[in-house]
Amino acid sequence: MIEFKGVSKTYPGMDTPVVRDLSFTIEDGEICVLVGPSGCGKTTSMRMINRLIEPTEGEILIDGQDNTSMSGTQLRRKIGYAIQQTGLFPHRTIADNIGTVPGLLGWDKARISSRADELLDLVGLPPDQYRDRYPAELSGGQQQRVGVARALAADPPVMLMDEPFGAVDPITRDRLQNEFLHIQENIKKTIVFVTHDIDEGIKMGNKIAILKEGGILAQYDTPENILVNPASEFVQSFVGGDRVLKRLSLTRVGDVDLEPANGHGDALPRINAEWTLRDALSEIIGAGADRGLVVTDGESNGGPRGAITLDSIRKISHGARAPRG
Amino acid sequence: MDSADDPPTSILAFLFQAEFASEEQQQKGFIDWEWLGENFTEDVVPALLQHIFLCAVSLAIALAISLPLGILAARYRGLYGPLTAITGFFYTIPSFAMFVFLLAIGFSVGVTPAIITLVLYSLLILIRNVVTGLDSVPPETKDAARGMGLTDRQILWRVEIPLALPVIVAGMRIAVVTVIGIAVIASYIGGGGLGNLIFSGITRNFPTLYVTGAVLATLLAISADLLFVRTERFLSPWTRARGAR
Numbered sequence: 220m221i222e223f224k225g226v227s228k229t230y231p232g233m234d235t236p237v238v239r240d241l242s243f244t245i246e247d248g249e250i251c252v253l254v255g256p257s258g259c260g261k262t263t264s265m266r267m268i269n270r271l272i273e274p275t276e277g278e279i280l281i282d283g284q285d286n287t288s289m290s291g292t293q294l295r296r297k298i299g300y301a302i303q304q305t306g307l308f309p310h311r312t313i314a315d316n317i318g319t320v321p322g323l324l325g326w327d328k329a330r331i332s333s334r335a336d337e338l339l340d341l342v343g344l345p346p347d348q349y350r351d352r353y354p355a356e357l358s359g360g361q362q363q364r365v366g367v368a369r370a371l372a373a374d375p376p377v378m379l380m381d382e383p384f385g386a387v388d389p390i391t392r393d394r395l396q397n398e399f400l401h402i403q404e405n406i407k408k409t410i411v412f413v414t415h416d417i418d419e420g421i422k423m424g425n426k427i428a429i430l431k432e433g434g435i436l437a438q439y440d441t442p443e444n445i446l447v448n449p450a451s452e453f454v455q456s457f458v459g460g461d462r463v464l465k466r467l468s469l470t471r472v473g474d475v476d477l478e479p480a481n482g483h484g485d486a487l488p489r490i491n492a493e494w495t496l497r498d499a500l501s502e503i504i505g506a507g508a509d510r511g512l513v514v515t516d517g518e519s520n521g522g523p524r525g526a527i528t529l530d531s532i533r534k535i536s537h538g539a540r541a542p543r544g
Numbered sequence: 545m546d547s548a549d550d551p552p553t554s555i556l557a558f559l560f561q562a563e564f565a566s567e568e569q570q571q572k573g574f575i576d577w578e579w580l581g582e583n584f585t586e587d588v589v590p591a592l593l594q595h596i597f598l599c600a601v602s603l604a605i606a607l608a609i610s611l612p613l614g615i616l617a618a619r620y621r622g623l624y625g626p627l628t629a630i631t632g633f634f635y636t637i638p639s640f641a642m643f644v645f646l647l648a649i650g651f652s653v654g655v656t657p658a659i660i661t662l663v664l665y666s667l668l669i670l671i672r673n674v675v676t677g678l679d680s681v682p683p684e685t686k687d688a689a690r691g692m693g694l695t696d697r698q699i700l701w702r703v704e705i706p707l708a709l710p711v712i713v714a715g716m717r718i719a720v721v722t723v724i725g726i727a728v729i730a731s732y733i734g735g736g737g738l739g740n741l742i743f744s745g746i747t748r749n750f751p752t753l754y755v756t757g758a759v760l761a762t763l764l765a766i767s768a769d770l771l772f773v774r775t776e777r778f779l780s781p782w783t784r785a786r787g788a789r
Contacts, residue, residue, distance in 0.1 A: 306682075
């Protein structure tokens with residue numbers, strides 16, 4: 220659990236604070252997304268947790284303990300850290316990069332190397348192939364996977380991620396996001412995730428903290444509640460005019476009640492159960508149909524699981540609470 | 545031309561002149577291979593070894609001074625201007641004038657003023673390359689290092705210096721070639737080395753001697769340069785990985 224208690228940051232020589240009286244609590248095992256326009260202090264807020272930046276006022280508690288109760292370097296070794304430009308060490312191999320924090324913590328070599336292999340497997344890079352390469356030999360997406368693996372290396376309970384999937388193309392980013400959410404289901408870290416992209420925030424966050432210029436917390440809630448009940452005009456305009464659609468993107472087709480798929484031919488669009496309702500809506504409208512057949516990933520030749528109709532999607536968009544995928 | 549009638553241009557040339565005076569008479573052709581064969585281990589090799597010693601010691605001292613100063617200048621930007629101004633001033637003094645100044649302020653002829661001169665000439669190149677090298681380390685790499693809990697000292701030695709190494713070594717290559725060249729002139733103030741062969745050869749109009757000195761000085765500069773290229777590759781295998789994919 221991470222608690223911000225009246226945290227403010229004013230840089231010397233500046234009149235206005237970049238973060239103002241920030242108080243909120245991040246629960247264990249949750250991804251808390253800090254999102255907002257540039258200059259809203261989201262990165263500053265994140266960097267105050269591991270004291271890369273020291274707050275001017277207030278305190279930050281990690282599991283009830285003031286984060287100033289130990290030295291900055293000791294604290295940072297216990298907190299995973301991944302950033303947009305990855306910051307991988309160009310002169311160290313992939314395995315050495317991942318082994319950085321375990322090395323600082325004094326693990327023995329065999330344990331570090333087996334941990335590196337384990338993590339490479341976890342992020343989908345075969346260790347045999349990647350262990351001894353240098354970062355420059357990897358694509359941007361692969362480097363970001365290594366960045367995440369490195370942050371996870373010493374199995375820290377808390378992770379800070381500053382636009383960790385920011386520097387790659389949208390398709391790769393989408394894949395990395397999905398893979399990371401999948402990993403998070405198992406590892407249940409407490410994650411502070413900074414992004415400027417509200418869509419990424421809605422997708423990744425259990426909770427979203429929307430900050431506005433001057434470092435003021437505009438709203439802190441679940442993605443659903445922020446989309447349904449924006450707390451202010453600022454939040455409303457920040458989440459955008461398509462918040463109904465964004466809400467649909469929170470739910471996967473496979474998680475809603477489907478209608479029986481009887482009596483319909485091949486003309487209907489095929490909807491993957493892994494897709495979000497938003498994708499399904501787009502596919503159905505695009506095909507000029509009023510419903511689509513839901514199939515399971517990898518078994519598109521098998522029988523459909525059911526049908527999803529425009530009507531049912533409309534009902535969900537109108538507030539009937541759908542389970543989150 | 546009978547060299548015995550010429551006024552000696554330096555004390556050492558004079559000494560050499562006396563030493564080699566007897567062999568000179570037997571000179572056959574432009575290069576006297578026979579003389580070279582007989583005197584190689586006795587005169588040529590010691591001169592070469594002394595040249596290497598002079599340059600290696602100077603470069604080591606220059607690096608020991610430049611590395612900390614460069615690190616400080618990279619941290620505290622205000623130092624960089626004055627440092628390059630002072631070392632730049634040393635660099636512009638003609639080498640011969642530098643020797644004269646050192647003798648004028650009380651140094652006696654010998655190896656010491658030679659080494660001091662060679663060190664002063666290397667400082668500008670080395671400090672500038674240390675600072676440029678440290679500046680070239682990506683800020684996000686340093687941020688990640690700090691964010692993972694490396695101390696400032698660990699960041700310096702494990703991240704910044706290794707990443708700056710190719711640029712620092714590039715500076716050492718320029719410095720070593722410069723130093724090997726200037727060390728030839730240093731024989732005038734008693735530095736010894738290959739300059740002794742060259743200057744006494746010229747003074748006594750004995751081509752075998754000055755050609756040998758000049759060829760060895762050139763070969764030494766080329767091999768030192770190659771050695772540094774190799775060392776840099778060995779120490780920075782990752783630079784070859786860049787863009788390999």
